[in-house]
Amino acid sequence: AQSVAQPEDQVNVAEGNPLTVKCTYSVSGNPYLFWYVQYPNRGLQFLLKYITGDNLVKGSYGFEAEFNKSQTSFHLKKPSALVSDSALYFCAVRDDSSASKIIFGSGTRLSIRP
Amino acid sequence: NAGVTQTPKFQVLKTGQSMTLQCAQDMNHNSMYWYRQDPGMGLRLIYYSASEGTTDKGEVPNGYNVSRLNKREFSLRLESAAPSQTSVYFCASSISSITTEAFFGQGTRLTVV
Numbered sequence: 001a002q003s004v005a006q007p008e009d010q011v012n013v014a015e016g017n018p019l020t021v022k023c024t025y026s027v028s029g030n031p032y033l034f035w036y037v038q039y040p041n042r043g044l045q046f047l048l049k050y051i052t053g054d055n056l057v058k059g060s061y062g063f064e065a066e067f068n069k070s071q072t073s074f075h076l077k078k079p080s081a082l083v084s085d086s087a088l089y090f091c092a093v094r095d096d097s098s099a100s101k102i103i104f105g106s107g108t109r110l111s112i113r114p
Numbered sequence: 115n116a117g118v119t120q121t122p123k124f125q126v127l128k129t130g131q132s133m134t135l136q137c138a139q140d141m142n143h144n145s146m147y148w149y150r151q152d153p154g155m156g157l158r159l160i161y162y163s164a165s166e167g168t169t170d171k172g173e174v175p176n177g178y179n180v181s182r183l184n185k186r187e188f189s190l191r192l193e194s195a196a197p198s199q200t201s202v203y204f205c206a207s208s209i210s211s212i213t214t215e216a217f218f219g220q221g222t223r224l225t226v227v
Binding site for chain 1: 155217
């Protein structure tokens with residue numbers, strides 16, 4: 001069965017500093033990994049995905065994520081945080097043993113202080 | 115484009131009452147999903163429909179039923195609401211390809227008293 005873990009409930013970063021939001025996964029087939037962001041009282045918005053190929057994928061708003069197969073991780077990163085990046089971030093996974101199911105992690109609240 | 119539309123946006127139910135949450139998408143997507151979001155629990159999959167005419171249980175299906183009415187619409191029914199079903203419910207849809215992301219509605223905030 002698929003599963004996703006986000007080990008940090010909250011990440012606090014000063015504006016201008018780099019940020020990392022962690023995600024690890026478990027699947028029985030090949031993983032297809034996604035990051036979403038949720039602003040207050042809104043639905044989730046897609047940020048980026050890893051399907052195959054280059055382990056570093058780039059997405060919206062300057063975010064990127066690094067896929068590491070040996071560590072089964074897919075950490076979200078940004079070189080320089082903005083106050084407007086403050087939101088709830090979710091990692092999600094699909095795998096080819098159950099292609100239609102999309103399983104989400106518990107979410108990480110990112111707080112960027114000025 | 116409207117994308118994924120959920121109705122209602124807010125609802126208060128008494129314990130034991132029933133209701134149906136509606137979801138419609140206009141993106142011609144094959145797959146549709148219902149999730150619930152609770153603090154500290156993230157999004158948990160209730161039911162999903164890989165394509166029109168099929169539905170499958172997700173992680174937390176107990177107390178819910180679904181209907182894939184047609185390709186556009188996927189409804190979630192609570193037959194006898196319980197306080198434990200107080201949550202924010204999200205509908206999502208995606209193209210059936212495994213490599214594609216899901217698109218989400220704005221959510222329904224349900225309170226069961």
